[in-house]
Every structure is written in structure tokens, then in C-alpha cells.
Amino acid sequence: MIYTVTFNPSLDYIVNVKQLKLGTVNRTERELLFPGGKGINVSIVLNHLGVESTALGFIAGFTGEEIEKRVIQAGCKADFIPVETGWSRINLKIRSDEESEINGRGPEISGQALQRLYEKLELLKKDDILVLAGSIPNTLPDTIYSDILKRLASEKVKAVVDATGELLVNVLQFHPFLIKPNHHELEELFGKKLRDKSEIRDCALKLQDMGAGNVLVSMAGDGALLAAEDGTVYESPAPEGKVVNSVGAGDSMVAGFLAGYLEKQNYEDAFYMGIAAGSASAFSEQLAEKPEVQRVLKSLRGIGGKK
Structure with a gap:
């Protein structure tokens, strides 16, 4: 089984604007709304290719509920953990003469919520595949990916990591x-x-x-x-x-x-x-x-x- 983890899922609101002008009202020509986050994207494309996976991560508020609903509507299994503080982010992507993005912050993830994720991951078995993808909220340490792989090292889980900077470097010692x-x-x-x-x-x-x-x-x-x-x-x-x-x-x-x-x-x-x-x-x-x-x-x- 493949499991994907998205620490900071989003609703991606994509708008087309003929010519973006700052400081004034702009009218959209087209709008799209998708569940976003790198792990979620991996799960959706796997489903399109006929491969089953389970999407894990944290959701909060009405936006989190919408993310979960849309992930399930896309045909994926979802096992998200709800958190109490804040709401899942909305990322605005503007397509005009150039592409621009405004990404939200996301909710606060408590130690208790993180422990619930660890408990789910501890159920993974030998040769299961775990995909850790994307950025993390600023309430979590940049060792979080390596912390997870350290916990799972004895289980022989196949780890896939799509991240940048220290998030990536820190996991190399665990041989992803x-x-x-x-x-x-x-x-x-x-x-x-x-x-x-x-x-x-x-x-x-x-x-x-x-x-x-x-x-x-x-x-x-x-x-x-x-x-x-x-x-x-x-x-x-x-x-x-x-x-x-x-x-x-x-x-x-x-x-x-x-x-x-x-x-x-x-x-x-x-x-x-x-x-x-x-x-x-x-x-x-x-x-x-x-x-x-x-x-x-x-x-x-x-x-x-x-x-």
C-alpha cells in the first residue's frame, strides 16, 4: 500500500485574469478549485493510473472539510487528522501575463495531533511505500521528515521524499x-x-x-x-x-x-x-x-x- 502525507493541504483557487493590474479591481475570466498539496496530488494521479493509496495529513475548519470531500470525490482514500486551531489554507494562483501565487499559512499542528499521525504511520508494514511531500507549517521542526523515517527505519518501509533544503538533506541518512x-x-x-x-x-x-x-x-x-x-x-x-x-x-x-x-x-x-x-x-x-x-x-x- 502507498501512503502519502501532506502536512499543509490546501484548496487551490486558480483564476485566469486577462491582464492583472495591481491597485484596482480585476475580473476573472475562468476559475478552478482543487484540493492541493504535493502528497494529495500524488494520491490523485496514482488513482488516475489505477494504483490505490491513502492520503494522510492534517485538516482544519471549513476549508479542511472541503479538502477532504474533494479528495474523496477524486476517488482517493483519505485518513486526515482534524486539528482545532486555525483552518486549512487557500492558495491563490493567478494566471495572467505571468503566473503569480499567494499561498496561505495553514493551521497550527499540536503535539497531540502529531502523535496521532505517528500512531497511524506505525501501522505501516514492510515494503509499504510512504510519500512525504511538500512544505511544512512553521509550527513544526524542519527535522519532521527525518523524525518520521527514524521511527520507521526498522519496518523497512520504502520512503519517497519530495522536499527542499534541510527537509531533504536530513532524510538522506535513512536511505530513502x-x-x-x-x-x-x-x-x-x-x-x-x-x-x-x-x-x-x-x-x-x-x-x-x-x-x-x-x-x-x-x-x-x-x-x-x-x-x-x-x-x-x-x-x-x-x-x-x-x-x-x-x-x-x-x-x-x-x-x-x-x-x-x-x-x-x-x-x-x-x-x-x-x-x-x-x-x-x-x-x-x-x-x-x-x-x-x-x-x-x-x-x-x-x-x-x-x-
């Missing part, structure tokens, strides 16, 4: 099955500009030396790279298509990788399924559906390969 930085996050981690794919590859291999099993690097229009734990490195250019939505593409890549790996137990298939799912979401208004993923996957075969 998969991490998914993008190339900008690699630059931040290593404190230098990465000028070409060979430098990105070197950084991915260094993260393996630091403890990661598989390192999947998304490079936007330049494609993707996988340093697999069997020692093989795969690269692929980005598939052709018009990008209409950047929200959830990286989460979709994680979901696609897991779906591909569970189906074939093969890193090459997992890599291409990850790229296909991430690209299909980028080419769509909403998170990728299976027919679009399969179409993109078919176009990818033969254009990448081992390095």
Missing part, C-alpha cells in the same frame, strides 16, 4: 527509496549554478553517495534524469507539447514513477512513466488522466536511454 529534486533545487542544495546535464548528473550521484536510493531530477523543458539505485543513469528530453499548467507536474512525476515501478519492477519503465505523467499534467488544465499519460508515454519510447 526515491527523492525527486528539480534542477533549481539541486543548485540550492550544492550552492552553485549547474551549467549542463553532466553537472546535474554528478549532483544526483552525489546525493546517492549521501544515502538516496533513486534520484529523479526534473529539468523542465530540458527533460529529466534518473540515477537509479542499480547504478544505471537514464536521461530523456522533454516530450513535445504545450505547457498550460505547471501545478502538480512534479507530483505527477512521482506518482508515475511509483506506478511504473510497481507494475514492472523496472527502473527504466518507472522513469518513463514518471516523465509521461509529469508532462501529461503540464499539458492539461488538471492533473493527468491515464489516457493522456499513455499517449505521452508512447511518444517517449526511443528518444531517451541509458547513459
Whole structure:
């Protein structure tokens, strides 16, 4: 079973404005409302690909109730923990001449609520997959991901971590099955500009030396790279298509990788399924559906390969 954890879920309110003007009233041309958060996105795309998962995390207030309702409507299992203080955040995403975002803070997570999450996670079994994805509220320590993996180390749970900075670095000692930085996050981690794919590859291999099993690097229009734990490195250019939505593409890549790996137990298939799912979401208004993923996957075969 796959479990995803989203510490700070949201309602993503996406509006199209013809030309955004600050300091005055702007009228929307189109509006969309989705449950948001990286772990939730992973669960939704897994469901679209026919893979069952359970979405965990914290919700609060009327917005939290709406998040839970929409996650269930999307066909996912939900086991969220309600908290008393605050409300789940609303993230405003404005599409105009440029994309802009205003993200909410989220609720306060008490020690008691956190303990309830630990109790749920302690029920995970050997070879279950745990996806820890996204930012955390400022009421939690930046060691929270590593704290969780330390508790689960003896259970042999496969950990997937999609996070930035210290949240990511802190988990490497627990040998996560998969991490998914993008190339900008690699630059931040290593404190230098990465000028070409060979430098990105070197950084991915260094993260393996630091403890990661598989390192999947998304490079936007330049494609993707996988340093697999069997020692093989795969690269692929980005598939052709018009990008209409950047929200959830990286989460979709994680979901696609897991779906591909569970189906074939093969890193090459997992890599291409990850790229296909991430690209299909980028080419769509909403998170990728299976027919679009399969179409993109078919176009990818033969254009990448081992390095």
C-alpha cells in the first residue's frame, strides 16, 4: 500500500485574469478549485493510473472539510487528522501575463495531533511505500521528515521524499527509496549554478553517495534524469507539447514513477512513466488522466536511454 502525507493541504483557487493590474479591481475570466498539496496530488494521479493509496495529513475548519470531500470525490482514500486551531489554507494562483501565487499559512499542528499521525504511520508494514511531500507549517521542526523515517527505519518501509533544503538533506541518512529534486533545487542544495546535464548528473550521484536510493531530477523543458539505485543513469528530453499548467507536474512525476515501478519492477519503465505523467499534467488544465499519460508515454519510447 502507498501512503502519502501532506502536512499543509490546501484548496487551490486558480483564476485566469486577462491582464492583472495591481491597485484596482480585476475580473476573472475562468476559475478552478482543487484540493492541493504535493502528497494529495500524488494520491490523485496514482488513482488516475489505477494504483490505490491513502492520503494522510492534517485538516482544519471549513476549508479542511472541503479538502477532504474533494479528495474523496477524486476517488482517493483519505485518513486526515482534524486539528482545532486555525483552518486549512487557500492558495491563490493567478494566471495572467505571468503566473503569480499567494499561498496561505495553514493551521497550527499540536503535539497531540502529531502523535496521532505517528500512531497511524506505525501501522505501516514492510515494503509499504510512504510519500512525504511538500512544505511544512512553521509550527513544526524542519527535522519532521527525518523524525518520521527514524521511527520507521526498522519496518523497512520504502520512503519517497519530495522536499527542499534541510527537509531533504536530513532524510538522506535513512536511505530513502526515491527523492525527486528539480534542477533549481539541486543548485540550492550544492550552492552553485549547474551549467549542463553532466553537472546535474554528478549532483544526483552525489546525493546517492549521501544515502538516496533513486534520484529523479526534473529539468523542465530540458527533460529529466534518473540515477537509479542499480547504478544505471537514464536521461530523456522533454516530450513535445504545450505547457498550460505547471501545478502538480512534479507530483505527477512521482506518482508515475511509483506506478511504473510497481507494475514492472523496472527502473527504466518507472522513469518513463514518471516523465509521461509529469508532462501529461503540464499539458492539461488538471492533473493527468491515464489516457493522456499513455499517449505521452508512447511518444517517449526511443528518444531517451541509458547513459
